[in-house]
Amino acid sequence: MSTRQKIVFCDFDGTITVSDNIVAIMKHFDPPGWEAIVKRLVEERAISVRHAVGEMFRLLPSSRQQEVIQFAISNAVIREGFSDFVAYCKQNGIKLLVTSGGIDFFVYPLLESFDIPREHIYCNGSSFEGETIEILWPHACDEHCGADCGMCKTSIIRSYPADDYERILIGDSVTDFQGAKLVENVYARSHLIELCEELKLSYVPFETFHDIIRDLEATIQA
Numbered sequence: 001m002s003t004r005q006k007i008v009f010c011d012f013d014g015t016i017t018v019s020d021n022i023v024a025i026m027k028h029f030d031p032p033g034w035e036a037i038v039k040r041l042v043e044e045r046a047i048s049v050r051h052a053v054g055e056m057f058r059l060l061p062s063s064r065q066q067e068v069i070q071f072a073i074s075n076a077v078i079r080e081g082f083s084d085f086v087a088y089c090k091q092n093g094i095k096l097l098v099t100s101g102g103i104d105f106f107v108y109p110l111l112e113s114f115d116i117p118r119e120h121i122y123c124n125g126s127s128f129e130g131e132t133i134e135i136l137w138p139h140a141c142d143e144h145c146g147a148d149c150g151m152c153k154t155s156i157i158r159s160y161p162a163d164d165y166e167r168i169l170i171g172d173s174v175t176d177f178q179g180a181k182l183v184e185n186v187y188a189r190s191h192l193i194e195l196c197e198e199l200k201l202s203y204v205p206f207e208t209f210h211d212i213i214r215d216l217e218a219t220i221q222a
């Protein structure tokens with residue numbers, strides 16, 4: 001029997017929300033050049049997440065701040081079961097951290113109605129002071145990570161050592177690749193499934209947060 005505290009590192013875009021909010025913003029405002037940046041990140045894996053996200057937002061003028069924020073918030077849909085999952089974690093003494101490669105101006109407002117302390121939410125920042133939107137990186141990679149993540153999940157995960165914590169990552173895509181290699185348990189959907197298959201990492205697939213609750217219940221009872 002493990003007495004280690006369970007801790008969850010939960011991705012935001014495409015995980016807590018049904019689709020990726022950054023991609024949705026880019027598709028909607030469609031600034032010339034964004035698709036080439038995504039291709040270089042996702043298909044060619046030629047640039048880092050930080051580089052790609054920073055470059056994409058630089059394609060949007062700061063003058064469109066309100067439109068961009070409004071669109072992101074009204075467009076996002078929260079994945080089924082998330083509020084039950086937040087409650088489940090609380091009831092079972094599981095520490096829930098939201099570790100998001102998303103941006104503060106949509107992550108915080110979209111999580112506002114859930115019972116998650118702000119200091120448990122990690123995401124990137126933003127500035128609308130310059131000509132174009134500038135993404136800020138308050139949680140950049142530490143000296144152990146060379147992946148140039150932007151919001152570095154592995155730096156956060158490493159601060160919860162495996163000796164003391166049973167670490168659970170929930171995610172869907174590129175921003176979860178590095179963290180998935182590090183933790184004891186992975187719940188995956190979409191691209192993250194492909195990566196786990198490729199690297200032969202064990203994972204549990206999920207579509208809703210009820211799937212994850214069911215699996216956690218089963219492991220507790222096993």
Ligand SMILES: [Mg+2]
Nearest residue numbers: 011013014173
């Ligand atoms: Mg994601």
Ligand SMILES: [Zn+2]
Nearest residue numbers: 141145149152
């Ligand atoms: Zn990193």
